Amino acid sequence: MKSSEFEVYTRRDIEIVSGTGARVKDSRGREYIDCIGGIGVASLGHGNRILAHALKKQAEKIISVSNHFYNDKRTELAEKLTGLAPDSLNRVFFCNSGTESIEAAIKFARYATKKHGFVCAERSFHGRTMGALSATFKEKYREPFKPLVPGFDFAEYNNFESFKSKINQDTAAVIIELVQGEGGIYPADKTFIKNLSMFCRENNILIIIDEVQTGVGRTGTFFTFEQYGIVPDIVTLAKGLGGGVPIGAVLVSDKIPGMPGRHGSTFGGNPFSCAAAVTVIDYIKKESLIKKVSEKGDRFVSLIKKNTLSSVKEIRHLGLMVGVELFCDASEAVNKMQEMGVLAITAGENTIRFLPPLVIEYADLEKVAQVLTEVLRY
Ligand SMILES: Cc1ncc(COP(=O)(O)O)c(C=O)c1O
Structure with a gap:
């Protein structure tokens, strides 16, 4: 994809065009669970009426x-x-x-x-x-x-x-x-x-x-x-x-x-x-969203922790700010997750960062944990 924008960002090869709740769609109609949320911006999710x-x-x-x-x-x-x-x-x-x-x-x-x-x-x-x-x-x-x-x-x-x-x-x-x-x-x-x-x-x-x-x-x-x-x-x-x-x-x-x-x-x-x-x-x-944030964050982390993954060095979180630090560079895992329909972003050294909309459903968090586990099993 080419654009006339000034180059300061590294861009991924998909074009996000719409979203509902914690899900976004690309220009080919493929859906993703969005754990980037504009980097912690889409607090109420996408397309909030x-x-x-x-x-x-x-x-x-x-x-x-x-x-x-x-x-x-x-x-x-x-x-x-x-x-x-x-x-x-x-x-x-x-x-x-x-x-x-x-x-x-x-x-x-x-x-x-x-x-x-x-x-x-x-x-x-x-x-x-x-x-x-x-x-x-x-x-x-x-x-x-x-x-x-x-x-x-x-x-x-x-x-x-x-x-x-x-x-x-x-x-x-x-x-x-x-x-x-x-x-x-x-x-x-x-x-x-x-x-x-x-x-x-x-x-x-x-x-x-x-x-x-x-x-x-x-x-x-x-x-x-x-x-x-x-x-x-x-x-x-x-x-x-x-x-x-x-x-x-x-x-x-x-x-x-x-x-x-x-x-x-x-x-x-x-x-x-x-x-x-x-x-x-x-x-x-x-919507009493704040009370649910801690529950959601804890649930998500407990799901990841259920599976012992040798590539994971440490998991750190507070509410829905979650970091999974790997022993290796995190970008490969992030790319694989995207291929499997989950958007996450890296942070610091070797850390996968999750900042989903506060409205994310439990079922979606379970799906994200599943995808992460699968990706890190390789
Ligand atoms: C803690 C903190 N402070 C400041 C900023 C800068 O915010 P902005 O990108 O809106 O200028 C960021 C952005 O990531 C941040 O995480």
């Missing part, structure tokens, strides 16, 4: 309102998000993507603290624009674009002493994912996060939790930090929030002062994407 209806209604009413005016949908979404968060996270900035939410968080932290430094984690992924890229660990992503933004350092994930040793007088914030997604599905250790959060509090360092991939129910709670017993100063969201419509959000506490005229976004918080996010939040609640 309620989402489609809400978008149609909003598009007919108004799509675009400058941030110089109030808008009812933007206000509604801000209220919903702050309503779901602890009291201290009481304001939201809207943007259009995960990387933009990290850019905003970096700027907010520097502005609030008047300090410059950030300590991030090894294996972290926070995005590809210059600030977010500076917080991203992998040298392959960073190297061609240096010099990056100065002031970013990296500590070993799940190692409190390592973080402590990197934090200094000029550290504005720690930026961390509670389950490293692109890095290979590594959940954070609870004691590590508690110690880190306490240390940051005692030393006036902000804690920024990147929930771009883990947020909006993906791991079994709306925000993953709820499971860690901490309250961050800044939280970033994107991916699943719009159910496929681009939107990013940054929740902040009172430690972050407003900064009129010093940050902004033309498209951020437009009524169309806010209508999508409002619908996603309402749908998740109405």
